[in-house]
Amino acid sequence: MAEVTVVLGLNYGDEGKGKVSTFLADKCDIALRCTGGNNAGHTVIINGNKIVFHLIPSGIVNNGTDAVIGNGVVIDPKVLFEEIDVLKKHNVDLSKLHISTRAHLIFPYHIVEDNLQEKLKEDDKVGTTARGIGPCYMDKANRIGLRVIDMYSDSFEKKLRRNIKNKNKVFKLFDFDTLNEEEIVKDYLKYRDMMKPYVCDTVSYLHKAIEENKRIVCEGAQATGLDMDLGDYPMVTSSNPTIGGIQTGSGLGAKDITNVYGVCKAYASRVGEGPFITEQVNEIGDKIRELGHEYGATTKRPRRCGWMDLVALKYAVRVNGITGLALNHLDTIGKLGKTKLCVGYKLNNKIYDEYSDDIIGFENEVEPIYEEFETTFDIQGETDYKKLPKEAKKYIERIEKHLGVPIKFIGTGPDNENIIIR
Ligand code: IMP
Numbered sequence: 001m002a003e004v005t006v007v008l009g010l011n012y013g014d015e016g017k018g019k020v021s022t023f024l025a026d027k028c029d030i031a032l033r034c035t036g037g038n039n040a041g042h043t044v045i046i047n048g049n050k051i052v053f054h055l056i057p058s059g060i061v062n063n064g065t066d067a068v069i070g071n072g073v074v075i076d077p078k079v080l081f082e083e084i085d086v087l088k089k090h091n092v093d094l095s096k097l098h099i100s101t102r103a104h105l106i107f108p109y110h111i112v113e114d115n116l117q118e119k120l121k122e123d124d125k126v127g128t129t130a131r132g133i134g135p136c137y138m139d140k141a142n143r144i145g146l147r148v149i150d151m152y153s154d155s156f157e158k159k160l161r162r163n164i165k166n167k168n169k170v171f172k173l174f175d176f177d178t179l180n181e182e183e184i185v186k187d188y189l190k191y192r193d194m195m196k197p198y199v200c201d202t203v204s205y206l207h208k209a210i211e212e213n214k215r216i217v218c219e220g221a222q223a224t225g226l227d228m229d230l231g232d233y234p235m236v237t238s239s240n241p242t243i244g245g246i247q248t249g250s251g252l253g254a255k256d257i258t259n260v261y262g263v264c265k266a267y268a269s270r271v272g273e274g275p276f277i278t279e280q281v282n283e284i285g286d287k288i289r290e291l292g293h294e295y296g297a298t299t300k301r302p303r304r305c306g307w308m309d310l311v312a313l314k315y316a317v318r319v320n321g322i323t324g325l326a327l328n329h330l331d332t333i334g335k336l337g338k339t340k341l342c343v344g345y346k347l348n349n350k351i352y353d354e355y356s357d358d359i360i361g362f363e364n365e366v367e368p369i370y371e372e373f374e375t376t377f378d379i380q381g382e383t384d385y386k387k388l389p390k391e392a393k394k395y396i397e398r399i400e401k402h403l404g405v406p407i408k409f410i411g412t413g414p415d416n417e418n419i420i421i422r
Pocket residue numbers: 012013014039040041126127128129130131132133134221222226235236237238271272273
């Protein structure tokens with residue numbers, strides 16, 4: 001039987017999806033990315049070297065695993081070829097890489113627009129990764145985006161020049177530097193040739209793989225809280241990192257999906273602006289950041305840190321149809337001594353144990369309701385659930401009770417092998 005396993009972030013990204021995907025990819029035929037672009041980052045160990053990938057599914061480093069960049073991904077070719085170069089240096093077989101004809105391309109003007117739009121938002125800036133992701137998806141929705149397949153059409157150069165000219169007019173209007181049209185055209189004609197060996201009708205490729213009983217792992221990017229429709233709009237990314245994005249970003253059908261694993265941490269973190277009800281802007285938040293090494297893989301920004309929020313997680317479990325959970329950084333809370341778990345919200349004397357629209361816009365007034373747990377344990381590298389101390393199991397069972405989903409993977413340290421499989 002074919003199997004399609006999806007790995008999704010349940011909070012605000014950086015939950016450690018890469019670790020679970022890498023574990024699953026060891027046993028799969030195809031590793032797939034469906035949404036986002038090089039705003040994501042996952043660290044992979046190749047021959048003992050730590051390498052951060054932003055676009056190519058990390059599963060490609062395994063022998064026998066093909067990698068697919070699906071139609072929902074936005075591709076900055078400069079970043080793509082930097083990653084390909086690294087893989088070539090480590091003798092990874094690049095004939096295993098397949099890039100969708102329908103994926104949209106990021107151009108240098110998208111990066112300038114990202115900075116310009118953030119500036120124009122004044123106090124309401126999102127704190128984007130400034131990689132041009134939002135503007136690329138905007139052009140896609142505006143029907144002026146250029147896809148991988150468009151590079152091989154006779155009208156590509158004409159359309160690209162038109163876009164550059166129009167964008168330059170806007171940049172001038174706002175006193176931003178304009179871009180060099182000739183340089184961009186030259187670079188993208190070069191990328192067109194370089195990309196050709198990888199370009200593929202990935203929708204057909206994936207469905208054929210399913211007919212051949214292959215096992216596919218979809219590595220999600222970003223997370224539910226950052227979803228354009230279901231997250232904390234407008235402090236979101238410009239795609240759908242929830243389950244719907246996996247389908248539209250790959251062409252897989254609903255019935256093709258076997259398992260949906262949701263990843264979260266034993267605490268919570270967020271980068272960029274936006275609500276974060278359990279945030280700890282104090283010594284505890286600083287301690288979590290240092291113990292959990294919470295600095296962005298893509299932008300190196302220090303992450304905002306706080307307690308795990310079961311109200312927000314219950315919502316994420318529901319909207320994605322999560323069938324199993326992965327809980328990372330259980331070892332980290334073992335170093336905190338005491339850990340709080342948010343089990344409800346209080347707003348205007350009303351108690352909420354599940355997410356409600358009443359909360360939107362009132363995040364700063366919500367009072368989180370916490371339960372406190374003793375967490376003094378050293379479980380670094382533990383791989384056997386039976387050997388976990390009672391306090392650690394108590395924390396896990398409380399989470400499972402609230403969310404109604406089993407925790408199948410538990411992260412016990414930074415290395416890929418530091419994982420308990422239940
Ligand atoms: P954008 O995706 O660069 O437009 O950024 C929009 C928001 O999503 C910002 O708050 C970013 O910090 C956040 N974001 C985007 N990608 C990631 C990610 O991979 N991890 C965590 N946050 C992300």
